[in-house]
Amino acid sequence: MSEQVVLERNDLNGLFTVLQGQGYTVIGPTLQDGAIVYDELTSDKDLPEGWTDEQDGGIYRLKKRSDKALFGYVVGPYTWKRFLDPPEKRLWQAKREGNDFRIIPENEPPPKYAFLGVRSCEIHALAIQDRVFLEGDYRNTSYEKRREAALIIGVQCVQAGGTCFCVSVNTGPRAESGFDLALTEILEEDRHYFVVETGTDQGAKIIDGLKVQPAKETEVAEADNRISHAAKNMGRKLNTEGVRDLLVQNHDHARWDEVANRCLSCANCTMVCPTCFCSTVEDVTDITGEHAERWQKQDSCFTMDFSYLHGGSVRASTRSQYRQWLTHKLATWIDQFDESGCTGCGRCITWCPVAIDLTEEVEAIRKSSSLESVVQSDKER
Amino acid sequence: MDASNPMIPQPRKVKRVIRETHDTFTLCVEPEIHEQEKLFKPGQFNMLYAFGVGEVPISFSGDPGKPNLCHHTIRNVGTVTRALANLKAGDMVGVRGPFGSAWPVKESRGNDIVIIAGGIGLAPLRPAIYALLEERDQFGEIVLLYGARTQEDLLFTKEFETWRGKYGVQVRVTIDSAGPNWKGNVGVVTTLFPGVRFDPANTVAMICGPEVMMRFAVIELKNCGTAEKNIHVTMERNMKCAIGFCGHCQFGPAFICKDGPVFSFAEISPFFGIREI
Numbered sequence: 001m002s003e004q005v006v007l008e009r010n011d012l013n014g015l016f017t018v019l020q021g022q023g024y025t026v027i028g029p030t031l032q033d034g035a036i037v038y039d040e041l042t043s044d045k046d047l048p049e050g051w052t053d054e055q056d057g058g059i060y061r062l063k064k065r066s067d068k069a070l071f072g073y074v075v076g077p078y079t080w081k082r083f084l085d086p087p088e089k090r091l092w093q094a095k096r097e098g099n100d101f102r103i104i105p106e107n108e109p110p111p112k113y114a115f116l117g118v119r120s121c122e123i124h125a126l127a128i129q130d131r132v133f134l135e136g137d138y139r140n141t142s143y144e145k146r147r148e149a150a151l152i153i154g155v156q157c158v159q160a161g162g163t164c165f166c167v168s169v170n171t172g173p174r175a176e177s178g179f180d181l182a183l184t185e186i187l188e189e190d191r192h193y194f195v196v197e198t199g200t201d202q203g204a205k206i207i208d209g210l211k212v213q214p215a216k217e218t219e220v221a222e223a224d225n226r227i228s229h230a231a232k233n234m235g236r237k238l239n240t241e242g243v244r245d246l247l248v249q250n251h252d253h254a255r256w257d258e259v260a261n262r263c264l265s266c267a268n269c270t271m272v273c274p275t276c277f278c279s280t281v282e283d284v285t286d287i288t289g290e291h292a293e294r295w296q297k298q299d300s301c302f303t304m305d306f307s308y309l310h311g312g313s314v315r316a317s318t319r320s321q322y323r324q325w326l327t328h329k330l331a332t333w334i335d336q337f338d339e340s341g342c343t344g345c346g347r348c349i350t351w352c353p354v355a356i357d358l359t360e361e362v363e364a365i366r367k368s369s370s371l372e373s374v375v376q377s378d379k380e381r
Numbered sequence: 382m383d384a385s386n387p388m389i390p391q392p393r394k395v396k397r398v399i400r401e402t403h404d405t406f407t408l409c410v411e412p413e414i415h416e417q418e419k420l421f422k423p424g425q426f427n428m429l430y431a432f433g434v435g436e437v438p439i440s441f442s443g444d445p446g447k448p449n450l451c452h453h454t455i456r457n458v459g460t461v462t463r464a465l466a467n468l469k470a471g472d473m474v475g476v477r478g479p480f481g482s483a484w485p486v487k488e489s490r491g492n493d494i495v496i497i498a499g500g501i502g503l504a505p506l507r508p509a510i511y512a513l514l515e516e517r518d519q520f521g522e523i524v525l526l527y528g529a530r531t532q533e534d535l536l537f538t539k540e541f542e543t544w545r546g547k548y549g550v551q552v553r554v555t556i557d558s559a560g561p562n563w564k565g566n567v568g569v570v571t572t573l574f575p576g577v578r579f580d581p582a583n584t585v586a587m588i589c590g591p592e593v594m595m596r597f598a599v600i601e602l603k604n605c606g607t608a609e610k611n612i613h614v615t616m617e618r619n620m621k622c623a624i625g626f627c628g629h630c631q632f633g634p635a636f637i638c639k640d641g642p643v644f645s646f647a648e649i650s651p652f653f654g655i656r657e658i
Contacts, residue, residue, distance in 0.1 A: 091388050094432065100473050101432050105389050137639065138387045138624040248633070251655055278628030281621050285433035292433040299627070306629060309619050310458070320657030328631065335634030 004220055005212035007183070009192035012070070013044045015153075018209035019114045024151060027083055028116035029076070034062060036076040038083070041116065048073065055162040055235070055346065057355030068192065071185045074161035075119055075345050079274035081129060083113055084146045087298035091281070094292040101292075110145035116153045120172030121164075121343040123154060123179060125274035131337045132277050151202060154182035158226035162235035163346030165359060169238055171343045173230040181206060184223035195223040236346060238359045239366065240330070243340075246366055247331040251323065255364045260319035262354050267300035269348035269356075270325065275341045280305070301325050326358060387624050390430045390475030395468050396450060401536055404457045405501060406466055407442060409450040410474060420448050422483035423508035424615065424643040428623050429453060430475025431464035438620045438638070440505035441479065446515050451476075454504035454536065480623045482643045484509040484613060489585035493521040495577075495607075497570055497598045499590020500529050503536050505615055505642075506589050514548050522579045524551045528570030528594070531556055532563050551577055570594060571601045581605035587643075589615045596654055599646055609647040616641050616649070633658060 007015070019026050028041045031048045041047065053073040054061040065072050093104045118126075130147065133140035157164075157173035166172030175182050180203035183194040195215050198204050270276040280299040285292045299306060302321045307314035315321050333341035342358075349357045397409040408429070421427075421441045430436040437459070443452025457466040468474060486509055494513060498506050513520055525544065529535045535554065544550040553573040555566035566573060570590070584607045588595050595614050602612055616637050621627035623638045630637040633652030635644065652658050 094475075096432060099471060101392050101475075103389055103392065103475070105386060133626065136625055138626070140626055141386050248651070251658065277626065279621070280627065280629070281436070283430075283433060283435045289433060294436075299629075301628070307619055309617065314618065315657045317657060324631070324658075332631070332634035336636070 004198075004215040004223075005196045005207060005210075006215045006219055007194045007196050007210055007212050009070075009194070011211040012194065014210050015116075015206070016041070016043050018206055019116075019151070021209070022206075024112050024114035026114045026116055027080075029071070029073075031062070035060060036062070036073055038076075038078040038080065038115075038117075044070070047071075052159075053161065055350045057163065057349050057357050058352055059162075059355075060350050067187050069185060069187055071117060071155045071183075072159065074157065074159070074164055075122065075347060077272050077347065077351055079272065079347070080115055080118065080122060080126065081274055081277075083111075083115070084126075084129070084150065085133070085140070085143050085277065085279075089142065089296050091294045091296050094294075096290045096292075106142070110142075110149045112149045113146070114151040114153060117155045118152050118175075118179065119155060119157055119345075120175035121166045121345040122274055123152065123175050123177075124171040124343045125345070126152070127178060128275045128337070128339065128341060128343065129277060131339070132275075151206075152179045152181075152199075153203075154179035154199075156182055156184040156223065156227050157230045158185060160230045160233040160235060161346060161350075163349040163357075164234050164344065165236040165238050165346060166344035167231050167234050167237070169240060169340065169342055169344040174227045179203070184226065186219070186222055186226065193219075195219055236349070236357070236359045238342070238344065238362060240340065243362060244331040244334045246362070246369060247327045250365050250369055251327070253365050253369070255361065255368070256319045256323045258364075259322055259356060259361055260317065262356055263318050263322050264353060265302040265318045265321050266353060267302040268351045268353065270300040270302060271298070272347040272351045273329075274343060274345060274347070275329075276300070278306070301328070322356075326361060330358070330362065387477065388622065390428070390436070390477045392473045393476050395470055395472045395474055397470050398468065401454060403533055405454060405534075405536060406457070407452050407454045408465065408468065408474065409443075409452055410476065412448055412451055413476070421445060421451070421479040421508070423486055423512050424484040424505060425479040425481045426505075426623075426642065427451070427453065427476050427478030428480070428620075429455075429461075429465060430477070431461050431468070432473070432475070434464040435461040436475070436477075436621075437461045437465075438480075438623060440615075440642075442504040442507050444511040445508050446511065454501065454507075456501045477623065480638055482641055484512075484587050484643055485585065486512040490516075490519040491521075491583075492611075493524070493579040493584040495524045495526070495579055495584050495586040495602065497526045497586065497588045497590070497594075498528070499570060499594040500534060501536065502589035502591075502594075502615075503527055506587060507537060509587055510544065510550075514544070514550075517548050521583070522551065523548070524553075524577050524579050526553050526555075526570050526573040526577070526598075528555045528557070528573070528590070531558050532560060551579075553577065569597065571597050574601055574605070581607045584611060586612045588613065592616075592654075599653075609650055610645050612646040613643055614646055614649070614653075615643050 047070045133143045154175045179199045182197040329341045394411045399407040426440045439453045442454035618630040620630045625639045
C-alpha cells in the first residue's frame with residue numbers, strides 16, 4: 001500500500017465532484033424508509049450524517065448519534081449485488097419473423113458505478129460473487145461488465161454491529177485489499193477527518209484530484225486503533241471449525257425440525273445476503289405473441305418453485321429449505337468454490353422476522369452432534 | 382450458441398418430428414453451423430426454448446457419430462414440453478448447449494457394459510449405446526435392461542432387434558403393468574438381472590431413470606460385485622441457466638448442470654437417497 005493521506009471532512013464533497021467529473025454514478029449509504037440503504041448519492045449531503053443503527057436478531061432501529069459521523073453505522077438491508085447483478089434484468093428479447101424468430105441480446109453499455117462506503121465483509125462478498133460468476137467455465141457477462149466498470153471506495157469499520165461476526169470468519173473489520181480507496185472516519189472533539197488508503201492506480205488518480213495532506217503517523221495510528229476497537233466489539237461469533245462436515249453429516253439432525261418450527265420460509269435471509277446468487281427466469285410475450293422477452297429475477301431456495309420437478313417440489317418442507325440454505329452457505333459452498341459463502345455481515349440475523357441466528361444454529365448442531373468425527377474435532381480444538 | 386453469452390439461445394430449424402409413443406416425441410433439429418467443432422457427447426443436454434413459452438433441459442438422444450441432426454426425445458408433461466410437442470417440421474426452436482458431463486464410453490473400453498433404463502431414461506442413454514456399438518469389439522458383454530410402465534411407454538423398440546441380432550446386445554425388457562397381449566416380463570427392472578451374462582467385477586454400469594429405480598439398480602449391481610466408482614447415474618433437478626449461475630439444480634455440493642448430469646455413483650453416494658436434499 002502506498003502512503004496514506006488525510007482528507008478533512010469539509011473537503012469530502014470534493015470526492016463526489018471528482019467521481020462525477022469522471023463519469024461515475026456514486027452509490028452509497030443514505031436514509032430511506034427508516035433504514036440506511038444504498039442508492040444514488042449526489043453529494044455528501046445525501047449521507048446519513050449523525051445517524052447510527054442498532055441491530056440484533058430480528059431488530060433494526062435507526063438512532064441519532066451525539067456526533068456528526070457520516071459512516072457511524074454498519075451494514076443495512078441492501079447489498080452491492082443489487083447493482084452488479086440486479087434483482088430483475090432482461091436477458092434478451094425475441095421477435096417472431098414468419099416461421100422464424102430472431103433473438104435480440106441486451107446491449108446496454110454497463111453503468112459506471114462508484115460504490116462509496118463498502119465494508120470489509122462486503123468486499124469479501126464481491127470476491128465470493130466473482131468466483132461464482134467469473135471464475136468457472138462460463139462467465140456472467142452482464143455482471144462482468146458492471147464489475148469491471150465499478151470503483152470500490154471502502155470504509156473501514158470503526159464500530160461493530162450487534163449481529164456482526166466478521167472477525168470469526170476472517171473477513172474484517174479491516175479491509176486489506178479489494179478496494180480502490182479505503183477511508184477511515186475519525187471524529188475528535190474539534191476535528192473530523194478521514195485517513196485514506198490507496199489500493200489501486202485508479203484510486204491514486206482520484207486522490208490526485210482531492211485536497212489531501214500526507215497522513216501523520218499519529219493519524220494512521222488513530223485509524224488503526226479505531227478499527228481494532230471494532231474488532232473487539234463483535235456482536236456475534238461463528239465457530240467455523242469443521243463446519244463443512246458438521247452440517248453435511250448432520251442432515252438428519254433434530255435441530256432442523258426445531259428451526260423449521262420457527263422459520264417462516266420468507267426468504268428474507270437470502271434477499272439480504274450479499275453472496276446469495278440464485279435466480280430464476282421468466283419468459284413473457286406481448287399480446288400479439290410476436291414479441292417475447294426473457295427476464296432474470298432474483299430467486300430464493302425458500303420458495304416452493306425453486307426445486308419444482310415433475311409435478312412437485314423436491315424440497316417442500318421448511319426443514320429442508322432451511323437446511324439447504326445453511327448447508328450451502330457454510331458447507332457445500334466450500335466444495336463448490338473452495339471458500340465459505342458467509343462473510344459474517346450478520347444481515348440474515350438482523351432481517352429474520354423471527355430472529356433465527358445462524359451462529360446459534362451451528363452451535364446447537366455442534367453441541368448435540370452424534371457424529372464421532374465432528375465431536376472429536378470439537379474436543380481437539 | 383453465442384460463445385460470448387451462453388444465456389442467448391440460437392434459433393434452429395426443426396427438420397423432422399418423430400412420434401415415439403402416445404406422449405413422447407423426438408425433435409430432429411438442424412445442427413449449429415459450426416457443430417463440427419463441438420460435437421455433443423453422449424449424456425449431454427441442450428436447453429430447448431419454445432418461443433414465448435419457456436425453456437427446458439433435454440438430453441441428446443441421437444447418434445453422436447451422425448451430427449447432421451440433433452435428436453431430442455421429449456415427454457409431453459408440462460407447459461414448455463407441450464409447446465415443443467406442437468412444433469412441426471420447418472418450425473424454429475431456440476437452442477443453448479451442449480451442456481454437462483458425459484457417459485464414460487471410451488473410458489470403459491475392455492469392460493462389460495450394463496445399461497439400465499427406466500421409461501424415458503432410455504433417451505439419454507441411446508447416444509451411449511450408439512457410441513458403444515460403433516466400436517463394438519472394444520467391449521465385452523453389453524447388456525440393456527429396460528423397464529417402462531406399460532407396453533405403450535416403451536421407446537425405440539424397433540431398434541432392439543438390431544441391437545440384439547447385429548451386435549449381440551443382451552436386451553431385456555420389462556413393464557410394470559401388462560395387457561393381455563404382452564408375453565414378456567412384468568415387474569421392476571431389477572427383476573431382469575437373473576440370467577444376464579456379465580462379469581460384475583469388470584463392468585461399467587450406466588443408469589438413467591427415476592431415482593427410486595436407480596437406487597435399487599445400484600443396490601443390485603453392488604450386490605453382484607460392481608464397484609460404486611464403475612456405476613454411473615444421471616441426476617435431474619429443476620434447472621434454469623444450465624451454467625451454474627441460477628443455483629436451482631444443486632444436489633448436495635454438485636451443480637447437476639455442470640458437474641453432472643452424469644455422475645459416478647461414488648461421487649454422489651453420500652447424498653443419494655436423502656429425502657428432500
